Amino acid sequence: MVRRGPVARVTDPQGRLGEPVRTFDGRARHRRTWAWLLSLSLASLALIPAAVAYLNDRVWWAGVPALALSMGYAGGAGWIAGRDRALVRNRVVRLHTGGISLDGDAAYTWDELASVTVSGVRSGPDEDVRWRFTIVARDGNVLRLTEDLPNVRELGLAVAEQVTARLVPRHLAAVKAGKAVRLAPFTVDLDGVEKDGERVPWAAVTDVAIDNGLVVVHACAADLVTVAAQMPDALAFTALCHQVRMLPGRS
Numbered sequence: 001m002v003r004r005g006p007v008a009r010v011t012d013p014q015g016r017l018g019e020p021v022r023t024f025d026g027r028a029r030h031r032r033t034w035a036w037l038l039s040l041s042l043a044s045l046a047l048i049p050a051a052v053a054y055l056n057d058r059v060w061w062a063g064v065p066a067l068a069l070s071m072g073y074a075g076g077a078g079w080i081a082g083r084d085r086a087l088v089r090n091r092v093v094r095l096h097t098g099g100i101s102l103d104g105d106a107a108y109t110w111d112e113l114a115s116v117t118v119s120g121v122r123s124g125p126d127e128d129v130r131w132r133f134t135i136v137a138r139d140g141n142v143l144r145l146t147e148d149l150p151n152v153r154e155l156g157l158a159v160a161e162q163v164t165a166r167l168v169p170r171h172l173a174a175v176k177a178g179k180a181v182r183l184a185p186f187t188v189d190l191d192g193v194e195k196d197g198e199r200v201p202w203a204a205v206t207d208v209a210i211d212n213g214l215v216v217v218h219a220c221a222a223d224l225v226t227v228a229a230q231m232p233d234a235l236a237f238t239a240l241c242h243q244v245r246m247l248p249g250r251s
Contacts, residue, residue, distance in 0.1 A: 117230075
């Protein structure tokens, strides 16, 4: 879950993170996943001798169903292992008033986090969205919050909101000072927003939003679009655009 950088903060001896707010404990889902995997695997293995014996004796009415059940149980175990492969991590993440801690891995204040990338994937029309948050810390570590944690969407969005609240004022001050701010693949300045050499002035921008997994700068002529899952700090970008558009003379 954590790609090691130069320094890994594993304790909070000075209480830098403030008071604990909520714990996201993946151990219960971890145990349930392994219980299902074990049960299905054992059931599959237990049926194999019976299936072989019946088929060897040409007792088809018993051998074929036993073999089919064995294959079905094995397939079910494989499906769970593939779907919930992240659940074997057995992690606990704690949200604090001043930051986030991950048991045995790292602890960071909000100011020590550099960016957050949000990804929500729906594998089918009837499937729930599977959320993934990639957090880059200023020391180079990468923290990934995935479906092995209960309510990971709430956790990830809480982190994204804190990072956004710190990024936007800094970027807005830079824009006001006449600088261009790069939030790949977009560039924002006092005159407008640009992507891949295509510039849209603020007067032509009707809205900036995240919708259906896309970051879209809605414009009078042609929209500027990118995939949210491939853009760090998409939330900060949309918030920044809204604030720049509210500056005098921008619309």
